[in-house]
Amino acid sequence: MTDQAIDTLVDQATDIREGESLDLNSLVPYLEAQIPGVEGIPRVRQFPGGASNLTYLLQYPDKDLILRRPPFGTIAKSAHDMLREAKIIQALKPVYPYVPEIMAICEDHSVLGCDFYVMERLVGIIPRQDLPKGLNLSESDTRKLCLNVIDKLIDLHSIDPYTAGLSELGKGEGYVERQISGWSDRYRKAITDNASGFETVMAWLEEKQPKDIANRLIHNDFRFDNVVLNVDNPFEVIGVLDWEMATLGDPLMDLGNSLAYWVQADDDPQMQFMRRQPTHLKGMLSRQEVIEYYMDKTGFNVPCFDFYEIYGLFRLAVIIQQIYYRYHHGQTKDKRFQNFIHAANYLEQRCMKLIEKSVL
Template structure:
């Protein structure tokens, strides 16, 4: 590993918040006194900035004198009743902290909508590098370094999947048994409810998934959105994962479904241009494992085994398409003005084509 000629310091590699997007400001007149009542040590008015990543829940940096906090809230506009549950996400993090130390410490949970108009929570800031679409300038990894980083990130998912929910007193996180069946039924229903007049039907994909679904391979704690841009790296040792973020969809279920979800975002250097356009993490770099290598590595480390991973890969892509389509549905119907979502329809439609090509090649 080397640093740039400008001798970048670790501080310059740390993930930075930016200006707040239009229409997504926080009401500080109500928020500041409320947080002071919960955390008396806070002094003054914080500087508020917003982290640019993500297309779902919103993440803000509250910079007080001598203390940084992170605030998480749902998106503005109309949202599905069961979606963006901030209270559950905070409680999941609290439950995991004793057995999975990479989660941040939750400091405030608020269900009083008179404060900022929604549920939200506040947690400690894990200061570090977040590998977003590209690595930060100045972090120049060799091919070997990149491989090491890749394996360490996958290892943290494997470590999560090794947690026994029974012995760890985490059985309340989800329903467990029957997870695969619930996911195929649930995501199919969500897609049909989010269809717009310019959207693909996905009926062939949904039919195939319904017919080919396997039984659950295990019942474990799963993240459901595990990606490079949801991990935090130590700025003094960028191979070390010090945090895992975004636990909104965490539950109990089949860990191979979780791996399939992660690989839906795993864009390789030789993927087609449409897939490259969707890349939001640096998995294209030389040294990164391919999707097949990730599956082989994961199976070897966990001891799980399936004859073919096709079902989980196609499920992950379909689920991603549903998430994209749900976000686009809100934009299409004027429930959000965020112009980042205008082209999401093209991504969702492309994913149907990709799923069908994989189905045609599958031996299942």
């Protein structure tokens, strides 16, 4: 494949957004001291995706690096923990080879005014809202890609954190209860005067919560736009990114989180508007097919998945509302967030419809 053809498929960084540039006067000498072979001033670009942590491409003549830092402006103390994310990636590398290599972790705020880390760049295709132009897959090929991506979540959930020496990544039993309590509390703290109440949804989740089905490594944000595909073989997943919220917990909760983003072809227009990954394509599994495939491969089984699906949608609504709260109160000026309130309110309606039909 020619370099030009590869460039059309590989995820591209763009110009840095206003107010989000990096201080190269401090950064350059730090990187030269920390990473062998790094010299000179890199060309810095920014990846446009994501509404949470910021991701930059540092281009040197002989290598590319990725820098991850928290957003600018006021943020919650417990959010955007760069050190934790980097250390999780380091711990996972021996047992889950799809994470990138960490090159440097910085706790010195005199460099960029925040914690940040630098890792290797995994060059490949990231399936965002739509597949990149030039990647034309048949219906059967699309299904093959879909299954391979789901398999990487299943692979993660098959790791025993205790034998892998990763038991300290989470708190253990009681995960479901902590999530329902925690996300409900976060939503109430992020309510704005134009936000839905979600009280009925939160009460239903509190009442219907099951016991943890297992305690496994979970990603907590597993989506198509967080995987990297091999340019020469787009069915092969070579990387899984964005481990900010990874922990130990119930794997079915993780699957529910993923399905909250899983917009299929027959969803209503509001849900289609929120689509961030190509799960609408012919050949992609439906949400129900994903659940059945996952249960068959893992051996986990529950008679009804409604709780996990509704939880995933509620949690997504909280994340969206938290981001909107920052915009609403002038803590960020990023115009991408001005309509997030409509998405959060819509998700309450979607939760309520599922609750009304639930057999739980």
